[in-house]
Amino acid sequence: MKIAVCVSHVPDTATKINIGSDGKKIDPTGVTYIINPYDEFAVEEALKTKEKFGGETVAICVGDDAVKETLRKALAMGIDNAVLLKDSIYRDSISIAKALADEIKNQNADLVFFGKQSVDYDNSITGQLTAELLGYNCVTVVVGFQLEGNKIIAEREVEGGKEIVETSLPAVITAQKGLNEPRYASLKGIMAAKKKVIEEKPLPPAENYVEIIAMKKPAPKQPGKIIGTDSSAVPELVRLLHEEAKVI
Amino acid sequence: MQRFAGVDYFDIESLLNEDEKMVRNSVREFVDVEIIPIIEKHYRENSFPMHIVPKLGELGLFGITLPQKYGCAEMNNVAYGLVMQELERGDSGVRSFVSVQSSLVMYPIFTFGSDEQKDYWLPKLASGEKIGCFGLTEPDFGSNPGGMVTRAEKVSGGYKLNGAKMWITNGTLADVAVVWAKLDGEIHGFLVEKGMPGFSAPEMKGKHSLKASVTSELIFQDVVIPEKNILPGSKGLKSPLMCLNQARYGIAWGVVGSMMECYNTALNYAKSRVQFGKPIAAYQMTQEKLVYMLNEITKSQLLNLQLGRLKDLGKVKHTQISMAKRNNCEKALEVARMSREILGANGILDEYPVMRHSANLESVKTYEGTHEMHTLIIGEDITGFSAFE
Numbered sequence: 001m002k003i004a005v006c007v008s009h010v011p012d013t014a015t016k017i018n019i020g021s022d023g024k025k026i027d028p029t030g031v032t033y034i035i036n037p038y039d040e041f042a043v044e045e046a047l048k049t050k051e052k053f054g055g056e057t058v059a060i061c062v063g064d065d066a067v068k069e070t071l072r073k074a075l076a077m078g079i080d081n082a083v084l085l086k087d088s089i090y091r092d093s094i095s096i097a098k099a100l101a102d103e104i105k106n107q108n109a110d111l112v113f114f115g116k117q118s119v120d121y122d123n124s125i126t127g128q129l130t131a132e133l134l135g136y137n138c139v140t141v142v143v144g145f146q147l148e149g150n151k152i153i154a155e156r157e158v159e160g161g162k163e164i165v166e167t168s169l170p171a172v173i174t175a176q177k178g179l180n181e182p183r184y185a186s187l188k189g190i191m192a193a194k195k196k197v198i199e200e201k202p203l204p205p206a207e208n209y210v211e212i213i214a215m216k217k218p219a220p221k222q223p224g225k226i227i228g229t230d231s232s233a234v235p236e237l238v239r240l241l242h243e244e245a246k247v248i
Numbered sequence: 249m250q251r252f253a254g255v256d257y258f259d260i261e262s263l264l265n266e267d268e269k270m271v272r273n274s275v276r277e278f279v280d281v282e283i284i285p286i287i288e289k290h291y292r293e294n295s296f297p298m299h300i301v302p303k304l305g306e307l308g309l310f311g312i313t314l315p316q317k318y319g320c321a322e323m324n325n326v327a328y329g330l331v332m333q334e335l336e337r338g339d340s341g342v343r344s345f346v347s348v349q350s351s352l353v354m355y356p357i358f359t360f361g362s363d364e365q366k367d368y369w370l371p372k373l374a375s376g377e378k379i380g381c382f383g384l385t386e387p388d389f390g391s392n393p394g395g396m397v398t399r400a401e402k403v404s405g406g407y408k409l410n411g412a413k414m415w416i417t418n419g420t421l422a423d424v425a426v427v428w429a430k431l432d433g434e435i436h437g438f439l440v441e442k443g444m445p446g447f448s449a450p451e452m453k454g455k456h457s458l459k460a461s462v463t464s465e466l467i468f469q470d471v472v473i474p475e476k477n478i479l480p481g482s483k484g485l486k487s488p489l490m491c492l493n494q495a496r497y498g499i500a501w502g503v504v505g506s507m508m509e510c511y512n513t514a515l516n517y518a519k520s521r522v523q524f525g526k527p528i529a530a531y532q533m534t535q536e537k538l539v540y541m542l543n544e545i546t547k548s549q550l551l552n553l554q555l556g557r558l559k560d561l562g563k564v565k566h567t568q569i570s571m572a573k574r575n576n577c578e579k580a581l582e583v584a585r586m587s588r589e590i591l592g593a594n595g596i597l598d599e600y601p602v603m604r605h606s607a608n609l610e611s612v613k614t615y616e617g618t619h620e621m622h623t624l625i626i627g628e629d630i631t632g633f634s635a636f637e
């Protein structure tokens with residue numbers, strides 16, 4: 001079985017983001033990039049599936065040379081091969097999905113893992129689009145995954161509970177936190193990854209349907225307010241949480 | 249959970265290669281997830297978190313510079329240093345555990361051991377299946393280890409050991425102790441295994457420092473060890489001192505982790521703690537402290553990196569390791585105390601890590617060569633006069 005994992009290279013969630021001078025991109029100066037945290041669950045599930053059933057794993061990423069760092073991380077965790085679909089321009093989700101679908105077809109992978117979303121643009125759609133383009137079954141926001149022959153039993157997180165679904169290969173699975181505990185890249189894994197070659201492939205020009213016209217920072221947080229210092233403030237606190245903040 | 253973003257004012261990141269960064273990041277994440285959430289509890293209860301040992305082994309953190317054929321990662325010394333730095337950001341006791349296993353147990357077995365000893369012990373120590381300790385210091389011989397009174401005598405089929413060691417990290421936990429003893433007046437290394445008749449390793453109690461680390465005495469009463477347990481390549485005081493050089497190197501890096509944690513805690517606290525209507529970070533006296541801390545961190549980082557590069561080139565001098573150990577430990581303790589000052593009364597609570605680091609660093613400044621001894625080692629090097637012998 002060939003298992004593909006599509007990964008994305010995103011700014012570290014702990015990094016402070018600034019918007020670039022053109023107002024359409026983030027300014028990468030001083031920004032640390034990491035593997036998209038949801039993709040770590042995807043990588044782990046691919047590795048576990050391979051460990052159980054055998055086969056081969058490949059990580060695929062769209063981007064410039066900088067994203068090799070994320071592919072190396074996937075290799076260090078234990079993925080067998082890596083492909084960089086090389087490009088340095090902005091691509092919308094459908095354009096990325098087309099590139100990935102072509103490569104997945106080329107790799108002949110019948111099981112594909114994605115993170116449920118990338119924490120940079122948060123579109124939460126690349127996995128689904130790729131599945132559609134490939135004609136594969138698709139289960140999203142997965143917190144439990146079992147493979148029996150061709151049959152997949154997946155647990156999905158839904159509002160207020162869980163949903164168990166059944167489908168079959170070939171399939172795209174998008175991973176949610178809780179699916180597994182991603183392993184750390186061990187030192188031996190890191191040394192082994194050094195010997196692996198990241199295959200680079202050029203991409204045709206992007207055909208974007210969506211264009212970013214502006215990026216804006218959120219409004220600064222309002223300061224908190226103290227409504228009292230003893231138990232007499234509780235009713236007012238409850239009222240505000242209910243009526244103003246609308247969290248209870 | 250907050251991911252630690254590091255402290256790097258001089259873009260030292262750009263001086264690291266890709267493997268070094270990956271190792272650092274992996275261990276950083278491990279410390280954020282596996283150590284920081286549990287360490288205060290262990291510190292409070294005077295216990296070492298044993299459950300992390302297999303995880304440390306799985307990550308490959310024991311003996312990382314040793315050859316792959318023993319199950320080690322065979323990485324460079326800078327990667328080793330970065331591992332120490334990240335672990336000590338969690339706790340000096342955890343870093344000590346890995347330091348001892350790597351530099352004071354695996355290193356001497358690798359350097360002075362027979363093939364049989366290497367093949368048997370190194371893979372088990374690398375995976376964490378077996379734990380080791382290092383017995384050099386004695387109750388009456390600390391800075392002057394050459395005066396040791398622990399003795400080995402040749403008996404039929406092996407050696408008989410008598411004496412006692414003190415301040416031994418991991419002693420009670422260890423499956424194997426690398427013990428230094430005089431045989432016909434000359435120092436040699438011996439592998440003493442747990443359970444050998446006459447060998448005991450009671451834990452020392454009452455520490456106000458390194459409370460999440462096990463410190464023990466090693467007692468030898470007519471312990472007969474087989475011939476094959478002598479480290480055949482060891483000879484004279486130079487052998488244990490070579491081990492200490494490895495460990496001191498790791499300490500020089502490790503304490504930078506403590507510094508980063510203390511600085512980061514103080515910086516965040518100062519920005520959010522409001523007194524007289526503004527954050528205390530807005531006051532000149534607080535800023536002076538924070539800048540001092542960052543400045544010392546930056547200097548220590550640069551010292552370490554060059555030290556590591558020299559070590560990887562095989563050009564490092566033991567006096568240079570002494571300088572880095574001496575400087576960084578002293579500054580780390582200062583930074584921890586300053587951080588405690590910025591936190592005011594909150595600084596003494598274990599809700600914050602600074603008092604723990606500060607207490608730990610009292611030991612770290614003293615062990616593996618006191619601040620004073622390192623001063624005299626460098627003093628002798630530059631003047632040609634030994635002030636201690």
